[in-house]
Amino acid sequence: MKVGFGEQFTEHMVTLYWSTATGWTGRPQVVPFGHLSISPATAGLHYGQVVFEGLKAYRRKDGTLGTFRPDAHARRFQESARRLAMPELPEELFLEAVDAFVREDGGALPADAPELSLYLRPVLFASEATLALRPAKEYAFLLMGFVTGGFFSDQPDPVSVLISREFSRAAPGGTGQAKCAGNYAGAFLAQQAAADAGCQQVVWLDPVERHWIEEMGGMNLFFVRGSGAAATVVTPALTGTLLPGVTRDSLLILAEERGYGVSEERISVSQWQTESEAGVITETFACGTAALVTPVGQVRDGESAWVIGEGKQGPVTGELRAALTDLHQGRAADPHGWVRLCPSLPS
Secondary structure: OOOOOOOOEOOEEEEEEEEOOOEEEEEEEEEEOOOOOOOOOEHHHHHOOEEEOOEEEEEOOOOOEEEEOHHHHHHHHHHHHHHOOOOOOOHHHHHHHHHHHHHHHHHHOOOOOOOOEEEEEEEEEEOOEOOOOOOOOEEEEEEEEEEEOOOOOOOOOOEEEEEOOOOOOOOOOOOOOOOEHHHHHOOHHHHHHHHHOOOOEEEEEOOOOOOEEEEEOOEEEEEEEOOHHHOEEEEOOOOOOOOOOHHHHHHHHHHHHOOOEEEEOOOEHHHHHHHHHOOOEEEEEEEEOOOEEEEEEEEEEOOEEEEOOOOOOOHHHHHHHHHHHHHHOOOOOOOOOOEEEOOOOOO
């Protein structure tokens, strides 16, 4: 089943509000999905106090629904809000909102389409009508969702990427590790440049030396050195300028549990090219909630270009993708308690 990403929303959303006078008021409320009525002076429109998350619920093999690591997403949501001087939503309210939404709209996820998932988008924005240059005194939390397949496609086809030499995604001391709206708006021009070059995504470099690989679009990157049981799985270390992905963290754990060497280290562009051409780096893949695990087949850097491995999904990438989807869909044991089983759906 072909389903576009973020185009058709389910019938409901969840709302909750905060103010300096009352704090968080009441419990998360399920309401019909609909338009908002806001003032032209809404602070979030002008000063960018907007943070969000992205997480998924999956249909499991026994027909139940499970949300993957919502507690980790709740904590990252808090960290993003803290960085933008916004109120932190307590974890229990975040999880209550997730449960309420999935209980109400989880039935939109077909029982016979395991390639589909229910994508949840919590967002928090400054809702006070003021142009005073300060943190707002009122905020609105919303949680909406839609049924989706893969971010690129329903199948893990390799993507081509362009290294951005002109633009930076983030800066030291900035908001790179927060999931805030401005980070994505600032990336669109570089993404357009990648599309113009015939590539599907952009790769960001460190903003200081313009030398070290950080992440791909809105996804984390992994590199596989070697092959078979001796393969090692490497990802750039968290520096404060790249997003600490929940999928990234999950894959580091899953790779180590499967006996692969795992490390976080800096990898330069020239190192990526040299080691790929020498057959040392045999696979590269991106990961994220939306992209899941997506192989990278070809890289462009100005006039230079190179192919990763054979230009298709490698065995380690495939194994880790399968391990993750097996957890999502209840085909594998969940020793870490990552899947939160959703409340019973209405009959």
